[in-house]
Amino acid sequence: MNDAEAPAGELDMVALSAWMQEQLADGLAGGLAGPLTARLIAGGRSNPTYELTDGTRDWILRRPPYGEILQSAHDMSREATVMGALAGSAVPVPHIVGLCRDKDVLGADFYVMDKLVGRTLRTAQDTATLTPEQRGALTESMLDTLVALHEIDPADVGLADWGRPDGYLERQVKRWARQWHTIKTSERRQIDEVVEMLQRSMPITKFPGIVHGDYKIDNLYLDADDPTRILGVLDWEMSTLGDTLADLGTLVSFWDEIGAFHNPITAGATAHEGFPSAQEVVKKYADRRGISIDDLEWYIVFADFKIAVILEQIHARHVAGTTVGDWFDDIGGMVGPLLNRSHERAVRAGL
Structure with missing residues (x-):
């Protein structure tokens, strides 16, 4: 279809x-x-x-x-x-x-x-069509937009009751752990170990605000003539009020680098000359907000864990025959590598 x-x-x-x-x-x-x-x-x-x-x-x-x-x-x-x-x-x-x-x-x-008239960049092949200068400029636009979102006062846009920042991280970990055990198609020991590490090392939310929940390059609609200009941010289904650093952790999870493990969803989309390193992305974000980010590791581990659960959920629907479209056969194979990276990063960080 x-x-x-x-x-x-x-x-x-x-x-x-x-x-x-x-x-x-x-x-x-x-x-x-x-x-x-x-x-x-x-x-x-x-x-x-x-x-x-x-x-x-x-x-x-x-x-x-x-x-x-x-x-x-x-x-x-x-x-x-x-x-x-x-x-x-x-x-x-x-x-x-x-x-x-x-x-x-x-x-x-x-x-x-x-419908917006423009383009999305979903794959490494898509981003390969940009010049290194355009990739750098697009990164700046992505960070400008994310910081703009995080600095909006929810009450100013009618979202004062959109969610509860207090306890957001605790609820998120419990929610995604519960969803895994509800829909899992196989046993994976890393899940419970990652959840335990996330729960015992959970940070205190310092920067509450509007959270997108899935901020990455292919959820942006770009001007066809100027791919550094964002026309629209899409896929807000996980949006709420929470810890804004969760969005930065998600962005880093999806920020593929040359010669490193690629998130199986973005699969190398930002692994091209011109895109800065993930470390540089974090610094640029912090500089824009004028904040200090001492350790983002917890948020990146959580992002990998959450994305793996979402992939398993989609895989479970595909196995049940309820997905629509013909691009789901590879989903199940994405879960393990992402869980492994989440577990390895958590252990390495001493969470």
């Missing part, structure tokens, strides 16, 4: 068209310009994502996975709410057309946003 029209059994186009007509009725265009069609688009390995068009305009629809075991991990209302709140801020986000909580429409919550 990759890049093919979504079959009727997957999306109820009649119900979806009626819902879209309602969302657009008050706009300047006064509704749909023609028949609404949809196609599944590749990229996300978690939430099914579709491109919609009425022949004149294009949108993006995101919904939770089919047959999802743990629905709380794929909350579409969180994505739509936080992007709506950040509209007009220093953090670029797509315009939200609407959020649907009526499960009679598509069988699950979903939202639709305007």
